[in-house]
Amino acid sequence: MLKGADIVLQCLRAEGVDLVFGYPGGAIMPLYDALEGSGVRHILTRHEQGAVFAAEGYARATGKVGVAMATSGPGATNLVTGIADAKMDSVPLVCITGQVRSALIGTDAFQETDVFGVTLSLTKWSRLVRTIDEIPEVIAEGFYWARSGRPGPVVIDIPTDMLKAKKEFSGPVKFTPHARPADAKAEGGFTDTIVALLQQSVKPVALVGAGAKLSGAISRLRRLLDDLNIPTFATVHGLGAVPPEAPYYLGMVGMHGTRAANTALHDTDLLMVFGARLDDRVTGDPSRFAPHAKIVHFEIDPAQLDRVRACELAVIGNLAETIPAFHAELQRHSLPDFSDWRAVACGEERAELDPRGLAQPTIRFLDELFSRLPQDSVVLADVGQHQMWAAQRYRSSSPRGFITSGGLGAMGFALPAAVGVQLAKPDTCVLCVSGDGGFQMNIQELATVHRLGLPVKMVIIDNKYLGMVRQWQQLFYQRNYAETDLSDNPDFVEIAKAYKIHSFRLKEDAMREFPVSDDTGDKIDRFLRSPQPELLVFDCAPEANVFPMVPAGAALSEMLLEEEPAQ
Amino acid sequence: MQSFQIRYRNTQGTLMRILNAASRRGLDIPTVHAEAGERDHHIMLLLDVNQKQVGQLYREWYSIADVIHVGAMHSAAWASPYPVAGATQEEARLAARA
Numbered sequence: 001m002l003k004g005a006d007i008v009l010q011c012l013r014a015e016g017v018d019l020v021f022g023y024p025g026g027a028i029m030p031l032y033d034a035l036e037g038s039g040v041r042h043i044l045t046r047h048e049q050g051a052v053f054a055a056e057g058y059a060r061a062t063g064k065v066g067v068a069m070a071t072s073g074p075g076a077t078n079l080v081t082g083i084a085d086a087k088m089d090s091v092p093l094v095c096i097t098g099q100v101r102s103a104l105i106g107t108d109a110f111q112e113t114d115v116f117g118v119t120l121s122l123t124k125w126s127r128l129v130r131t132i133d134e135i136p137e138v139i140a141e142g143f144y145w146a147r148s149g150r151p152g153p154v155v156i157d158i159p160t161d162m163l164k165a166k167k168e169f170s171g172p173v174k175f176t177p178h179a180r181p182a183d184a185k186a187e188g189g190f191t192d193t194i195v196a197l198l199q200q201s202v203k204p205v206a207l208v209g210a211g212a213k214l215s216g217a218i219s220r221l222r223r224l225l226d227d228l229n230i231p232t233f234a235t236v237h238g239l240g241a242v243p244p245e246a247p248y249y250l251g252m253v254g255m256h257g258t259r260a261a262n263t264a265l266h267d268t269d270l271l272m273v274f275g276a277r278l279d280d281r282v283t284g285d286p287s288r289f290a291p292h293a294k295i296v297h298f299e300i301d302p303a304q305l306d307r308v309r310a311c312e313l314a315v316i317g318n319l320a321e322t323i324p325a326f327h328a329e330l331q332r333h334s335l336p337d338f339s340d341w342r343a344v345a346c347g348e349e350r351a352e353l354d355p356r357g358l359a360q361p362t363i364r365f366l367d368e369l370f371s372r373l374p375q376d377s378v379v380l381a382d383v384g385q386h387q388m389w390a391a392q393r394y395r396s397s398s399p400r401g402f403i404t405s406g407g408l409g410a411m412g413f414a415l416p417a418a419v420g421v422q423l424a425k426p427d428t429c430v431l432c433v434s435g436d437g438g439f440q441m442n443i444q445e446l447a448t449v450h451r452l453g454l455p456v457k458m459v460i461i462d463n464k465y466l467g468m469v470r471q472w473q474q475l476f477y478q479r480n481y482a483e484t485d486l487s488d489n490p491d492f493v494e495i496a497k498a499y500k501i502h503s504f505r506l507k508e509d510a511m512r513e514f515p516v517s518d519d520t521g522d523k524i525d526r527f528l529r530s531p532q533p534e535l536l537v538f539d540c541a542p543e544a545n546v547f548p549m550v551p552a553g554a555a556l557s558e559m560l561l562e563e564e565p566a567q
Numbered sequence: 568m569q570s571f572q573i574r575y576r577n578t579q580g581t582l583m584r585i586l587n588a589a590s591r592r593g594l595d596i597p598t599v600h601a602e603a604g605e606r607d608h609h610i611m612l613l614l615d616v617n618q619k620q621v622g623q624l625y626r627e628w629y630s631i632a633d634v635i636h637v638g639a640m641h642s643a644a645w646a647s648p649y650p651v652a653g654a655t656q657e658e659a660r661l662a663a664r665a
Contacts, residue, residue, distance in 0.1 A: 116580065121587050126579070294663065306626075
């Protein structure tokens with residue numbers, strides 16, 4: 001006879017789980033009681049949101065399912081932002097929540113929340129366990145849905161009496177999904193259509209999103225792009241999918257994309273999308289997005305098609321299968337000479353990708369930092385101006401080398417996520433770049449970093465503002481800086497010291513000379529090479545802005561390239 | 568008004584997920600009728616939607632784990648130049664080359 005809690009843990013082990021993140025509380029205490037000797041290591045964060053973001057970081061860095069645990073009521077509701085984040089960014093995540101005992105459900109008992117209902121629209125699949133007998137099937141099915149197709153979040157809510165109850169346990173089970181007509185995928189017929197479209201095209205481009213990475217199709221995609229040799233760019237989650245040194249690569253596209261990428265996307269007559277949903281941050285005004293283009297959309301999740309702009313040809317299926325099929329067909333044909341178009345799209349403006357020494361001090365600082373990183377480092381960015389600067393400047397060839405909350409844009413993501421990444425990759429340099437606003441949203445996770453002795457390298461770009469909001473206020477709200485002033489920030493260096501984490505401050509003046517002084521370079525090198533956790537606070541000019549910028553609702557061709565008020 | 572018929576397994580939350588696909592878009596649901604079938608459950612929804620929303624709803628319902636089939640009574644077939652989930656490859660190819 002095993003308790004429900006033991007069955008849960010055995011089922012987790014059967015799914016390959018050896019690490020979970022969480023925070024204990026009343027209703028989930030039986031599960032915590034069973035942890036010791038289960039083979040599942042638990043990482044105690046200092047807030048449930050820290051736990052779910054850490055689980056996400058682990059999942060994003062490895063491709064495995066991240067697992068977060070919390071108790072009922074406030075514990076469960078504190079997971080909600082992470083669940084929404086995982087839904088938006090296609091992160092495989094299983095959240096296990098304790099629930100009040102079965103007899104109390106629906107009575108507004110102490111710490112009772114309908115977490116099943118609360119998360120219904122945010123999850124890919126969820127269950128409230130009703131009997132101990134269900135536990136093995138529910139966990140197997142939950143992990144199946146978290147991993148399958150477009151990955152996403154799952155919630156499994158278990159009443160505390162189910163965790164305490166005992167039953168004969170014959171072992172974990174496997175889940176076999178029912179076949180559905182909706183699971184139909186692309187047949188071979190699409191390939192000759194795309195070749196025909198390419199042969200008619202004069203200005204084709206390729207856009208790479210997260211789906212290319214999630215499908216494990218990166219090497220195949222890179223070979224295809226090399227053969228296509230057409231201007232190519234990436235969404236924020238597509239960064240790293242294409243080697244930055246590829247001669248046809250134009251960097252990031254969208255609201256803060258490069259001029260070259262946005263211009264090519266506006267001018268193209270054939271847009272090939274590989275695993276991106278074309279959200280508003282990529283398209284700008286949808287009615288003026290790629291106005292001359294036909295769109296071919298490679299996508300695993302049909303629900304992502306035509307949300308903002310209709311595509312002419314949907315290629316539904318796993319990119320690991322559809323890309324090779326298309327590539328094989330392509331190799332049997334010759335394509336028009338796109339060299340004139342490539343020269344225009346990838347011409348002088350491509351130099352913008354690496355104007356080291358020309359940029360403002362904060363960008364120079366990030367350039368210095370990134371250029372000194374060991375190979376295969378992982379950079380995490382929180383949300384805001386520093387996120388976009390980092391996305392613009394970090395040039396990684398590693399598909400999982402840049403991690404950020406892109407779809408939801410959840411401030412406070414990066415620090416706890418870095419905990420998960422560092423645990424997944426203990427020998428990798430993990431660099432966490434945050435703003436002063438976002439860092440304070442999960443600052444308590446410094447305690448987790450310290451307790452585990454994780455050598456996470458943390459950077460705060462401190463402009464003493466909620467910088468991205470302030471930038472919008474400056475450009476679109478007549479400099480009415482309403483409630484974005486953080487000039488009374490605490491001393492982050494002293495705070496880190498209180499958590500027993502070494503920290504120091506770097507003034508912006510250190511970046512005014514180029515190349516930087518040996519002293520500054522040595523400081524950055526020591527920071528990155530330290531075997532301990534480190535915090536570097538970089539003083540950023542309060543009114544530094546991120547450019548290029550496509551104002552909300554504008555077309556990609558209407559980028560602001562410098563600081564001038566929008567009309 | 569557009570009438571949709573959806574067949575689904577009556578697992579926890581599936582009906583709510585079907586309805587939520589409409590309500591999250593701010594759509595009124597003037598008529599809804601759900602009942603148990605021989606093996607599965609059926610729901611009929613009447614919604615005031617445009618052609619683009621039809622395609623989006625169709626695909627979002629199909630992305631729900633326990634939805635088996637989505638059908639719609641529509642006046643002008645798939646009038647848009649883009650394919651919907653479940654459209655044949657031939658339809659998609661013709662649309663793309665149009």
